[in-house]
Amino acid sequence: MSEPSRPEPGDRAAFRRSSPPLLRSCLLDRLTRQHPAGPLVVFTLLIALLLPYGLTASGTGAGALLVLAGHSAWTLTEYWVHRLLFHWEASPGTRMARVHWTIHGHHHDHPDDRRRLVMPLAVSVPVTLVLCCVCRFLLGANWMAFMAGFALGYLLYDMLHYHVHHHRPRSRAGRALRRWHLLHHFADDSQRFGISAPWWDLVFGTAGGRRTGPRRPIGPR
Ligand SMILES: [Zn+2]
Ligand SMILES: [Zn+2]
Structure with missing residues (x-):
């Protein structure tokens, strides 16, 4: 995750909260900022629409399995x-490095940027x-139940990701997920890629064993 080099920040907390522009165009850059209520409302409505129609189209039992599969x-x-x-x-300094920093490197450098x-x-x-079009093509009438499960998974992931960064979970599971993700951020970013589903790290061997990549410092290089 490379980004054009900038001075080392003196105040790390302020730097992590800061929100530099990702795109040159002010209009497009505005579209990169998102209040968490946006996906919460839009995807809850989508799931509320897909779920009943999907269970009707596929049958309750098969529909429930398709939701799980999704x-x-x-x-x-x-x-x-x-x-x-x-x-x-x-490669550092390339256009692709900038694209990559825009997609995810920014989040590692500024994890407390709320928007x-x-x-x-x-x-x-x-x-x-x-994805709805692809699923409809591949699954026929079963696409709605499958996409309801997929959208639900996405929504849980995004809300959980926001929660572990900006709140202090009280439940044991919430605290464990927060610790898991913050270790990915601040201890070893080559490990612990699962956020809502950390069990895949256990399956695919990235649950925090031996470091598989160089330690990445917090902040710009
Ligand atoms: Zn994160
Ligand atoms: Zn990451």
């Missing part, structure tokens, strides 16, 4: 996109529409 598909997507795409290393944590609706809505 949720599992999300958790695998979350793990592999984070591991392969978000943590893919581009750049959940996926912007400008990205999540078009991606979801494309």
